[in-house]
Amino acid sequence: xxxxxxxxxxxxxxxxxxxxxxxxxxxxxxxxxxxxxxxxxxxxxxxxxxxxxxxxxxxxxxxxxxxxxxxxxxxxxxxxxxxxxxxxxxxxxxxxxxxxxxxxxxxxxxxxxxxxxxxxxxxxxxxxxxxxxxxxxxxxxxxxxxxxxxxxxxxxxxxxxxxxxxxxxxxxxxxxxxxxxxxxxxxxxxxxxxxxxxxxxxxxxxxxxxxxxxxxxxxxxxxxxxxxxxxxxxxxxxxxxxxxxxxxxxxxxxxxxxxxxxxxxxxxxxxxxxxxxxxxxxxxxxxxxxxxxxxxxxxxxxxxxxxxxxxxxxxxxxxxxxxxxxxxxxxxxxxxxxxxxxxxxxxxxxxxxxxxxxxxxxxxxxxxxxxxxxxxxxxxxxxxxxxxxxxxxxxxxxxxxxxxxxxxxxxxxxxxxxxxxxxxxxxxxxxxxxxxxxxxxxxxxxxx
Amino acid sequence: xxxxxxxxxxxxxxxxxxxxxxxxxxxxxxxxxxxxxxxxxxxxxxxxxxxxxxxxxxxxxxxxxxxxxxxxxxxxxxxxxxxxxxxxxxxxxxxxxxxxxxxxxxxxxxxxxxxxxxxxxxxxxxxxxxxxxxxxxxxxxxxxxxxxxxxxxxxxxxxxxxxxxxxxxxxxxxxxxxxxxxxxxxxxxxxxxxxxxxxxxxxxxxxxxxxxxxxxxxxxxxxxxxxxxxxxxxxxxxxxxxxxxxxxxxxxxxxxxxxxxxxxxxxxxxxxxxxxxxxxxxxxxxxxxxxxxxxxxxxxxxxxxxxxxxxxxxxxxxxxxxxxxxxxx
Numbered sequence: 001x002x003x004x005x006x007x008x009x010x011x012x013x014x015x016x017x018x019x020x021x022x023x024x025x026x027x028x029x030x031x032x033x034x035x036x037x038x039x040x041x042x043x044x045x046x047x048x049x050x051x052x053x054x055x056x057x058x059x060x061x062x063x064x065x066x067x068x069x070x071x072x073x074x075x076x077x078x079x080x081x082x083x084x085x086x087x088x089x090x091x092x093x094x095x096x097x098x099x100x101x102x103x104x105x106x107x108x109x110x111x112x113x114x115x116x117x118x119x120x121x122x123x124x125x126x127x128x129x130x131x132x133x134x135x136x137x138x139x140x141x142x143x144x145x146x147x148x149x150x151x152x153x154x155x156x157x158x159x160x161x162x163x164x165x166x167x168x169x170x171x172x173x174x175x176x177x178x179x180x181x182x183x184x185x186x187x188x189x190x191x192x193x194x195x196x197x198x199x200x201x202x203x204x205x206x207x208x209x210x211x212x213x214x215x216x217x218x219x220x221x222x223x224x225x226x227x228x229x230x231x232x233x234x235x236x237x238x239x240x241x242x243x244x245x246x247x248x249x250x251x252x253x254x255x256x257x258x259x260x261x262x263x264x265x266x267x268x269x270x271x272x273x274x275x276x277x278x279x280x281x282x283x284x285x286x287x288x289x290x291x292x293x294x295x296x297x298x299x300x301x302x303x304x305x306x307x308x309x310x311x312x313x314x315x316x317x318x319x320x321x322x323x324x325x326x327x328x329x330x331x332x333x334x335x336x337x338x339x340x341x342x343x344x345x346x347x348x349x350x351x352x353x354x355x356x357x358x359x360x361x362x363x364x365x366x367x368x369x370x371x372x373x374x375x376x377x378x379x380x381x382x383x384x385x386x387x388x389x390x391x392x393x394x395x396x397x398x399x400x401x402x403x404x405x406x407x408x409x410x411x412x413x414x415x416x417x418x419x420x421x422x423x424x425x426x427x428x429x430x431x432x433x434x435x436x437x438x439x440x441x442x443x444x445x446x447x448x
Numbered sequence: 449x450x451x452x453x454x455x456x457x458x459x460x461x462x463x464x465x466x467x468x469x470x471x472x473x474x475x476x477x478x479x480x481x482x483x484x485x486x487x488x489x490x491x492x493x494x495x496x497x498x499x500x501x502x503x504x505x506x507x508x509x510x511x512x513x514x515x516x517x518x519x520x521x522x523x524x525x526x527x528x529x530x531x532x533x534x535x536x537x538x539x540x541x542x543x544x545x546x547x548x549x550x551x552x553x554x555x556x557x558x559x560x561x562x563x564x565x566x567x568x569x570x571x572x573x574x575x576x577x578x579x580x581x582x583x584x585x586x587x588x589x590x591x592x593x594x595x596x597x598x599x600x601x602x603x604x605x606x607x608x609x610x611x612x613x614x615x616x617x618x619x620x621x622x623x624x625x626x627x628x629x630x631x632x633x634x635x636x637x638x639x640x641x642x643x644x645x646x647x648x649x650x651x652x653x654x655x656x657x658x659x660x661x662x663x664x665x666x667x668x669x670x671x672x673x674x675x676x677x678x679x680x681x682x683x684x685x686x687x688x689x690x691x692x693x694x695x696x697x698x699x700x701x702x703x704x705x706x707x708x709x710x711x712x713x714x715x716x717x718x719x720x721x722x723x724x725x726x727x728x729x730x731x732x733x734x735x736x737x738x739x740x741x742x743x744x745x746x747x748x749x750x751x752x753x754x755x756x757x758x759x760x761x762x763x764x765x766x767x768x769x770x771x772x773x774x775x776x777x
């Protein structure tokens with residue numbers, strides 16, 4: 001219902017095409033009807049239902065309800081022992097209309113792992129005697145009756161089975177994700193699986209999944225460097241990997257869990273993305289989000305922070321020298337300049353007119369340092385005009401920084417005089433007539 | 449506006465064709481696409497119906513059948529799914545409330561549905577009481593779309609007191625970026641769609657004080673490309689739907705004059721299928737009801753003649769929001 005980038009065609013079909021459509025509709029609705037009838041009976045532990053969801057999701061991964069059915073199948077079937085109770089309230093739709101809800105661990109459940117492609121029906125189910133087909137109470141008795149060694153073995157087998165179920169689920173979504181990289185529901189389903197790992201697998205095993213997920217995410221970002229789903233997902237994975245609940249992975253037993261920051265490696269990742277494509281604002285944005293944390297974690301002193309600003313300005317300027325028409329570069333430049341020109345930036349926490357405090361990259365820069373920074377940038381930007389006299393973003397930046405310079409106060413002189421500024425504005429108005437209303441407003445405010 | 453009357457035929461709004469196109473949407477049951485998009489059905493009714501109201505043809509879809517369909521999507525817990533048998537989710541619950549608002553049918557919710565109180569509770573229960581943001585459903589995916597949806601629907605029903613507004617506002621502030629824009633979650637890149645949701649949510653509760661209007665206005669105005677169309681983020685392609693996301697944002701900070709109105713008119717109108725009706729993402733592409741609505745809302749916000757006025761905060765006709773909320777002017 002929302003088509004993007006599909007060429008308009010003659011919307012009339014031949015009789016043959018119409019018939020083909022009708023056949024496809026028949027098959028699709030058949031699948032849907034079968035699923036609905038299982039759902040009405042809350043038959044989530046029936047492997048047949050799970051297989052039906054596989055079929056229909058391959059035809060239509062946007063059908064969000066089916067992803068939910070699949071989640072319920074997992075919780076009620078393949079994974080029910082270790083996940084029992086975790087999502088018990090969701091094992092059937094909380095929204096169900098007059099459905100008789102069965103307990104999630106239905107005793108009649110057949111070999112649950114047959115429900116997933118990972119565990120072929122021919123392989124013996126590792127949980128035949130106390131897996132998901134058993135209620136927690138029964139399981140308790142079983143364990144008490146068995147030797148302790150047996151329980152431990154069962155535990156291992158359960159973990160192995162759960163691991164393979166999760167792996168199979170992740171594998172199932174990969175081709176779908178590649179075909180539909182902007183489908184919210186697929187990303188959401190994967191994050192559900194990852195959270196499930198945390199809940200049911202030992203920390204080391206769960207961590208392996210998160211690490212692999214980061215690699216997959218990088219792959220998705222090489223296919224589409226701006227995909228905001230993939231960027232958001234990346235931040236989600238990184239923060240999970242950094243969280244205290246995750247051990248190093250190399251040591252499962254009794255290791256102390258120091259959270260390990262990934263700021264350096266993620267910062268380096270943004271650089272690798274920018275190197276490939278200077279216009280990748282998503283990467284520049286992430287860099288802006290990591291900068292302050294990076295400096296804190298490096299324990300950077302005032303000199304180190306000043307040097308950081310110099311290096312970042314140098315990096316973005318290199319880009320501007322070849323691509324001054326690129327908004328991405330100017331936005332990052334503006335980000336850096338904001339940290340230099342911020343009003344009253346003498347203390348660690350600067351309070352702006354809105355009363356919010358903003359942390360600065362180099363909070364202890366002297367006014368003279370800050371002026372020097374702006375002077376140098378303005379001079380460099382003016383140099384750009386020699387080669388690119390008709391690039392409006394250059395004039396925009398010059399005006400912006402000249403005004404910010406003024407606002408820093410107590411000046412012997414300005415980065416630019418009023419006449420120069422009015423000339424830039426006139427040029428902007430000429431080069432960029434689409435935004436003439438904005439330039440008119442700016443002119444009014446400059447004259448005040 | 450006189451000059452618009454002199455535009456060539458393909459740049460006139462093909463009102464009749466669009467009305468027919470929207471009316472035809474539910475009679476396409478022999479098309480595979482109709483079934484593949486069932487998960488958007490209730491949204492689709494909202495998109496189509498709002499478009500018809502803007503085109504001043506509010507009666508073009510039957511009111512009773514619309515109410516019947518909306519109520520058939522409701523669950524015991526008050527939430528709505530995309531169609532009967534589809535799970536309840538914030539996105540559809542908001543569409544349901546908007547449709548009922550549009551056709552003045554909240555009373556039907558009491559008479560034949562599960563009642564307003566149940567809808568309000570469904571939405572309020574999705575708030576994350578720690579961070580203030582909202583999930584879409586019981587599976588917990590969170591983003592600012594759902595927060596906005598909650599504020600939109602609850603305020604139309606007069607039930608905002610069910611949620612922690614201050615926490616939600618703090619969450620929106622945490623989604624702000626250095627460029628003045630907002631992302632899907634804290635840390636996420638500014639995106640026009642999310643800017644709309646965040647600004648509109650702040651507008652609903654009268655908490656615009658933290659918005660950096662000049663900075664954001666600059667960023668939004670830079671979305672207009674030489675062909676007149678708007679993109680959603682820097683260095684991306686134009687798309688008709690951003691006519692709404694970007695422009696509504698500019699409207700909420702009183703800066704629609706920072707882009708070129710006629711250039712955008714031209715772009716949207718070139719995306720029409722003047723013969724069979726509907727508007728597409730870019731000229732020459734397949735039309736759909738989503739782009740049809742957001743093309744029309746864009747035209748309406750800029751005062752295209754003959755269209756009903758759209759409310760930039762609620763994406764409903766102003767006549768509707770004024771009837772329910774009273775005049776804000």
